[in-house]
Amino acid sequence: MAYTRAHALLFLAPLLLIVLVMYGMMAWTVAVSLDDWVGMAPVWKFHGLENFRTLLGGALRERLFTSLRNNLIWLVVFIAPTTALGLFLAYGLDLVGRAERVLRPLFLYPIALSFVVSGTLWAWMYDPDAGVINNLFRMLGLGRWAQPWIADPHLATFCLVGAAVWQYTGFAMTLYLAAIRDMPREIFEAARVDGATDVQTFRHVVIPNVGHATMIVVAMLILVTLKVFDLVWVMTFGGPGISTEVLPFFMFVATFRQQFVGIGAAVSVLILILAVAVVVPYAWWSMRRLAA
Amino acid sequence: MIRRPRITQWLVIMLAAVMTAAPVLYAADQQQLVIYHWWTAGGERQAMQVIFDAFTKKNPSTKIVDNPVAGGGGITLKTVLLGMLAAKIPPDTFQSLSGAELKQYVDGDYVASVDDVWRAQKLDANYPAVIGKMTTFKGQHYGIPMNAHRANWLFYNTKLFNELKLAPPTTVDEMIAAAKRIKSSKPNVAPIAIGTREKWPAVFLFDVTLLSTGGPDVYEKFYTGQLNVKTAPEVRAALQKFKDLIPYLYQFHGAKTWSDIAGPMAEGQMGMMVIGDFAAGLLVQAGYKEGVDWDAAGFPKKPQEVFLMIVDTFVRPTGAKHPEATTAWLTNLTDPKVQGEFNIVKGSIAIHKAVPDTTYPDKLHQEASRTFKSKRIVPSSIHGVLAPPAFLSDWQDILTRFLYSPDINRALDEISSAMELDKVSDSSGWYWAK
Numbered sequence: 001m002a003y004t005r006a007h008a009l010l011f012l013a014p015l016l017l018i019v020l021v022m023y024g025m026m027a028w029t030v031a032v033s034l035d036d037w038v039g040m041a042p043v044w045k046f047h048g049l050e051n052f053r054t055l056l057g058g059a060l061r062e063r064l065f066t067s068l069r070n071n072l073i074w075l076v077v078f079i080a081p082t083t084a085l086g087l088f089l090a091y092g093l094d095l096v097g098r099a100e101r102v103l104r105p106l107f108l109y110p111i112a113l114s115f116v117v118s119g120t121l122w123a124w125m126y127d128p129d130a131g132v133i134n135n136l137f138r139m140l141g142l143g144r145w146a147q148p149w150i151a152d153p154h155l156a157t158f159c160l161v162g163a164a165v166w167q168y169t170g171f172a173m174t175l176y177l178a179a180i181r182d183m184p185r186e187i188f189e190a191a192r193v194d195g196a197t198d199v200q201t202f203r204h205v206v207i208p209n210v211g212h213a214t215m216i217v218v219a220m221l222i223l224v225t226l227k228v229f230d231l232v233w234v235m236t237f238g239g240p241g242i243s244t245e246v247l248p249f250f251m252f253v254a255t256f257r258q259q260f261v262g263i264g265a266a267v268s269v270l271i272l273i274l275a276v277a278v279v280v281p282y283a284w285w286s287m288r289r290l291a292a
Numbered sequence: 293m294i295r296r297p298r299i300t301q302w303l304v305i306m307l308a309a310v311m312t313a314a315p316v317l318y319a320a321d322q323q324q325l326v327i328y329h330w331w332t333a334g335g336e337r338q339a340m341q342v343i344f345d346a347f348t349k350k351n352p353s354t355k356i357v358d359n360p361v362a363g364g365g366g367i368t369l370k371t372v373l374l375g376m377l378a379a380k381i382p383p384d385t386f387q388s389l390s391g392a393e394l395k396q397y398v399d400g401d402y403v404a405s406v407d408d409v410w411r412a413q414k415l416d417a418n419y420p421a422v423i424g425k426m427t428t429f430k431g432q433h434y435g436i437p438m439n440a441h442r443a444n445w446l447f448y449n450t451k452l453f454n455e456l457k458l459a460p461p462t463t464v465d466e467m468i469a470a471a472k473r474i475k476s477s478k479p480n481v482a483p484i485a486i487g488t489r490e491k492w493p494a495v496f497l498f499d500v501t502l503l504s505t506g507g508p509d510v511y512e513k514f515y516t517g518q519l520n521v522k523t524a525p526e527v528r529a530a531l532q533k534f535k536d537l538i539p540y541l542y543q544f545h546g547a548k549t550w551s552d553i554a555g556p557m558a559e560g561q562m563g564m565m566v567i568g569d570f571a572a573g574l575l576v577q578a579g580y581k582e583g584v585d586w587d588a589a590g591f592p593k594k595p596q597e598v599f600l601m602i603v604d605t606f607v608r609p610t611g612a613k614h615p616e617a618t619t620a621w622l623t624n625l626t627d628p629k630v631q632g633e634f635n636i637v638k639g640s641i642a643i644h645k646a647v648p649d650t651t652y653p654d655k656l657h658q659e660a661s662r663t664f665k666s667k668r669i670v671p672s673s674i675h676g677v678l679a680p681p682a683f684l685s686d687w688q689d690i691l692t693r694f695l696y697s698p699d700i701n702r703a704l705d706e707i708s709s710a711m712e713l714d715k716v717s718d719s720s721g722w723y724w725a726k
Contacts, residue, residue, distance in 0.1 A: 040399070
């Protein structure tokens with residue numbers, strides 16, 4: 001049976017539908033962000049950029065910038081350790097031989113957990129009284145290292161990042177492992193013949209050859225930091241005060257708890273702008289580097 | 293191409309036809325009641341079953357299509373409903389809280405008047421007047437309440453209070469004095485238990501502080517935006533007193549939920565805590581005995597003891613598909629027998645005046661029922677019963693921040709700005725309507 005253009009369209013239809021719905025929703029969100037919609041029922045009262053003015057210069061300025069600052073903390077503190085640990089583990093797994101079969105699922109397991117589950121677990125571990133972290137410090141005679149963790153407004157965001165690093169390292173590791181396995185074995189053999197140690201091989205052979213994996217890992221993790229929500233919701237509910245709020249959390253609270261639907265839509269437009277502003281230049285830059 | 297046997301084709305077609313038609317036929321054949329609510333936790337689920345059983349007994353031909361949505365105070369349910377109502381596919385009834393929360397649905401034209409049920413069941417006579425006020429908007433009733441929780445309880449550890457010869461405090465000043473005693477004689481005990489990881493328990497503690505320093509009139513005015521927050525001495529005084537409490541709070545409150553700290557309070561690692569009557573159910577379930585491990589007292593007693601109330605309510609959505617079932621459901625809720633049996637399991641109290649105080653097996657709920665009938669009832673601020681929900685969300689942020697950095701002037705600025713943004717005064721007109 002010959003495949004015709006009609007077949008192609010038929011098979012593409014679901015995809016087209018998804019794309020249409022997605023862009024339709026985005027356009028709808030932008031439209032809502034320009035309206036004065038407060039309350040449960042839709043209010044189509046156009047008031048231009050007023051919502052953005054309230055967010056950037058008005059009553060919600062402090063809240064917006066707290067969320068923005070926290071998203072930036074996520075961006076800076078979360079990506080580097082997750083990527084580095086992932087690469088390190090991937091190379092380690094490549095070296096350990098048969099034990100890999102046991103170890104790989106072990107490191108991958110966290111990513112299979114729901115964030116609600118891992119968030120609850122980590123909140124227990126961070127518990128200043130009964131939590132395993134402080135108690136471990138106390139057992140080792142390092143009681144002065146014990147911290148209030150998520151109960152400390154200055155530390156709480158970093159605690160959330162810690163939980164996320166634990167959860168996402170396996171993801172980075174998988175992509176790196178695939179990249180390392182993709183490399184021709186001759187390179188490793190050549191390095192060994194030249195007398196390179198494992199550390200030297202890692203530094204001079206592995207790292208220069210996994211650039212494309214890094215690009216994917218970092219781009220995905222950037223998106224993770226921009227849409228982080230569940231861990232914040234479960235572990236701190238944005239608290240203490242609003243100290244751990246991030247943009248998606250702010251968006252949800254404004255839209256559904258406070259029913260400032262216009263404001264909530266404006267926050268999601270800001271998230272979209274941020275995502276495009278961060279990811280597109282990054283992808284462009286790393287693609288050019290890879291091509292070079 | 294292989295030709296499929298004809299019989300298979302027919303089977304497939306018939307199966308498809310039956311599957312499409314079945315729901316339609318089924319719905320036409322049987323009356324339904326599609327209900328959405330947030331009673332999903334242990335005791336709540338069983339309590340709901342009590343109402344379902346009573347309803348089915350009276351309406352045997354109506355099938356209940358139950359849609360429980362977990363999430364305390366209905367925050368998740370509201371998200372679900374928002375979509376359904378906007379899409380004009382309302383259920384036959386859903387749960388709300390009376391007051392500002394209910395007003396949101398009224399403002400969206402999503403609920404219809406229940407005046408017929410209200411009049412037929414003589415609720416003006418059978419329910420306290422304040423309940424009528426909290427369900428009345430634009431001159432009509434829009435919800436049928438069925439149970440009340442009391443928010444102003446002070447739970448305390450009985451053994452600890454006996455050992456230190458402490459009487460249950462009646463004002464916040466006495467609470468601070470008791471906390472001081474506990475702190476000096478038992479340095480390892482946190483005098484005041486509180487868990488603010490979910491934020492809202494901070495509002496419970498502030499509410500009793502405001503009632504103690506300002507009394508119920510100030511309380512009602514504050515939460516409906518009738519006070520000029522920046523200049524009113526009452527708000528400053530309440531915040532000052534709230535600040536005085538901070539040194540006696542369990543220090544890691546930001547890492548705990550209210551249910552995390554109820555146990556340690558009953559065990560004697562913490563002294564006392566301000567929370568709603570729902571904590572009693574949790575304590576009893578965990579095996580702690582009222583009068584032995586813990587006790588509770590209405591708080592504050594001065595300048596005036598009030599019943600700070602949260603009311604669960606069901607509504608009649610506009611355009612509900614099975615209007616008779618909705619009416620039957622709402623009517624069933626007003627039955628004193630149903631209210632009594634439901635509330636024993638739910639851990640709240642009935643609001644129908646015909647339900648005797650002795651209905652409840654425990655001391656706490658008997659006292660709650662007595663107070664409900666004899667003392668002034670004040671709508672609680674929590675979950676948007678008195679104050680609009682938008683403000684409540686900002687308010688718990690302001691209060692939890694204050695607990696970590698108690699700057700009164702900054703807090704007053706924050707409250708004033710939130711009240712303006714959330715239009716607290718404008719949207720609270722219903723409470724003061726005559």
